[in-house]
Amino acid sequence: MAPSIPLNPAQRAGVEYRGGPLLLLAGAGTGKTRVITQRVAALIDEGVPAWRILAVTFTNKAAGEMRERIAGLLEMELDELRRDGPWIGTFHSICARILRRHGQGVGLTRNFSIYDADDQKTLMRRVLKDLDIDPKAFSASAALGKIDAAKNLGYARHQLDAMNYSEPVASWTRKAWTLYEGRLRAADAVDFNDLLALAVELLRKAKPAQPQPGARSFGSGSGSGSGSGARRMALRTTRGPGSGAPTASGGAVNPVLGLRRRFFHVVVDEFQDTNPVQAELVELLCGPSAQLCVVGDDDQAIYGWRGADVKQILNFPDRHPGCEVIRLEQNYRSTTHILDCANAVIRGGARRHSKRLWSDLGPGERAELHGFADERDEAQYVARRVRRAIDEGESPGEIAVFYRTHAQSRPLEEAMRLAGVRYRMLGGIRFFDRREIKDLIAYLRLLTNPGSDLDCLRVINVPARRIGARTIERLSAWAISKESSLYDACGPASKHGEEAGLGRAAVKAVKGFWELVEGLRDDSEELSHHETASLVLGRTNYLESFAAEQDAETRTENLYEFRGALEEFGEEQPDVSLAEYLEQISLAAGGDEATVDAAITLMTIHSAKGLEFDRVMLTGMEERVFPHVRSLDPENPKGREALEEERRLAYVAISRARRWLSLSFVERRFLWGSTQLNEPSRFLRALPEEGIVRKGLALKQNKQRARALAPRRREPSWDDDIELDPEYRDDGSIGRVRTRSTRSARSKRTEGVQTEGGQTVLSWGGSSLSFAEPETGPYEPAEPETTVEYEAHADAEIFQGMRVRHKKYGVGIVIGWTGSGPTAKLTIGFGGTRRTIVARFVTPV
Secondary structure: OOOOOOOOHHHHHHHHOOOOOEEEEEOOOOOHHHHHHHHHHHHHHOOOOHHHEEEEEOOHHHHHHHHHHHHHHHOOOHHHHHHHOOEEEEHHHHHHHHHHHHHHHHOOOOOOEEOOHHHHHHHHHHHHHHOOOOOOOOOHHHHHHHHHHHHHOOOOHHHHHHHOOOOOHHHHHHHHHHHHHHHHHHOOEEOHHHHHHHHHHHHHHOOOOOOOOOHHHOOOOOOOOHHHOOOOOOOOOOOOOOOOOOEOHHHOEOHHHHHOOOOOEEEEOOHHHOOHHHHHHHHHHHOOOOEEEEEEOHHHOOOHHHOOOOHHHHOHHHHOOOOEEEEEOEOOOOOHHHHHHHHHHHHOOOOOOOOOOEOOOOOOOOEEEEEEEEHHHHHHHHHHHHHHHHHOOOOHHHEEEEEOOHHHHHHHHHHHHHHOOOEEEEOOOOHHHOHHHHHHHHHHHHHHOOOOHHHHHHHOOOOOOOOOHHHHHHHHHHHHHOOOOHHHHHHHHHHOHHHHOOOHHHHHHHHHHHHHHHHHHHHOOOOOHHHHHHHHHHHHOHHHHOOOOOOHHHHHHHHHHHHHHHHHHHHHOOOOOHHHHHHHHHHHOOOOOOOOOOOEEEEEHHHHOOOOEEEEEEOOOEOEOOOEHHHHOOOOOOHHHHHHHHHHHHHHHHOOEEEEEEEEEEEEEEEOOEEEEOOEOHHHHOOOHHHEEEEEHHHHHHHHHHHHOOOOOOOOOOOOOOOOOHHHOOOOOOOOEEEEOOOOOOOHHHOOOEEEOOEEEEEEOOEEEEEEOOOOOOOOOOOOOOEEEEOOOOHHHOOOOOEEEEOOOEEEEEEEEEOOHHHOEEEEEEOOEEEEEEHHHOEEO
């Protein structure tokens, strides 16, 4: 084996360990790929036949890198490694390889087709049409999503009830799945999830193989073969006695059973991202004798939303008695202050394999924590700081700006353009290039410029209104003959359909579109820009048209964000017309996509997994933004799991930074169509003070926290000794309520709040409203057993940004109030509307 980069003790232990199951816990930036590739190369160097080794990962890129490194260590050509080397590939490619050889057992020929995402949607649309299921109520992507969710958990079609889908979705899914699967098999085709499910089904059918004598003899030595120097390895490819497929009674060969005894060593990368089907596939391929090594980091498990199950790695030692656990904790990426921040955030996780990252790269710069008034201030700061770093010589390709959701990118994109900073979007589409935004812009442009054929063509059948390609072609030809724009031709065409070559149904559809746009033009004349956008969305039923799609929530958030941008623009520049604003968008969005090295990167945190940058700016660190509002919903049955995944996502974000890290939050954020007044993210509270520098409003937050550690004492009052009967205690006129407390006031807005059994209680009138304490627990008091006296009905019991629930309107945000106690009138924002509600009719969330 060729000389390689020296290994640290933990890495060397991972390479050299032989024996039972091995769990290699590889923290962020700890060199796990080096360990995996050197382990495989060392096994071959020790004499293990290459074809007896299986290495599985998740992406083609990772599999390609693994092959290249192993080939380099063995001083081989890639083609030779592919031909005679270990099985190396993704879960899907390994399963495709198995089914190409043995698919007859599950009804496939060797030449079966694999349908990609577009193929699957096309087939499912036909299925839903044949089942007479309205695609507006249950779209093809929604149906595929429901089926895939069940497949990821290992459920077959007859087990769909275990998913607990509500009706009529459950019935629609069952019917669609049955017909969809039947048509796939009739076409000798599979989709991506079928590759996994059918491979597992095939292996399940094979009876467990008996342990093969001497199976563990390969690689039983303790050395890694490093003494072999630079000699070129010759792969062992000869299959000796007993290495072939076993035979059943009567001499018939069972090739599938041979798969279950083929491998002596199985290595799985990114094990924290496996779902139950993938985990079972690994166990089946290990058979009775293979040594299984799984590599991963439960702290980086962030794909639960697409079926990954972190319990696979958490429970691995319990499922494999005698499992050896090796922790890779030396980080080769980040400086110490950055790692301290990452460690502090993840340490609060409810259940995890303990590990602590450390580095010998030095302390480095302390992380910066910034607080801003709103998202525009935040975006302008980010753009200025990026501009300054580039001017000082930093490579743009080494700068990244992270956010939790795509909808947060708009103000950042605008600030970058104004600052002259080139950027690229990774794992997403530029805000104004997103389909739903372009659709709404086309409607708005059509209202201001009916002569725009391009905009008319884009929306004439969006949402679908039975105006097909043939109708549009004939209508366009007729418009040209009349020297008219396409839209202007719609009106006359609805009256002279035969002349335009349109049938009765087409005439009706075109007339409906024309009347819709005419009505929008008339009714929007006196409206503001954002009100016009709302009118368009409402009249066209645009939101309802994709409500059944899997990405409906994201698309709706983007549209609300755009509507919010229109409102902001109207307030800042009330004299600028809608047409001028749309012109600015077109000019701003018309630049070429920047190359990697010449541009900074804007991305969601999920897109950043596996990447690293010299400079990272993590924005939007507020409650209900990050952690996301869904993880905080008390009605979400998986809320706790979702919140833990949000914590892991924060850890992943922080650990992407090499040399410099900035985190920021805002007091007010206009997002998803409304202004939100949120507290700084709970993850910021975990950051070590010695590892961060507070700036802007973050300084004020620190001072408020310091004051909270020392409860204020009230001066004596003349009515201290008056004891009121319970029915009079809550009128707020005279008297004091004394509360013995061993906790300090959390902040100014929570003075007057008591705790009972771990719950924070707001006493409004005769009833107590309670909500759960923040999971980090109360601060330690400066003076234990201090008597703290609170005013009854202190206004601090209610605060701006407080989340409350109303039984009719749902969860909203307190914007303001008048009065106090149970009769206080609260102004509450519910989405895009505001309502005034008496305090006693809502409960804190």
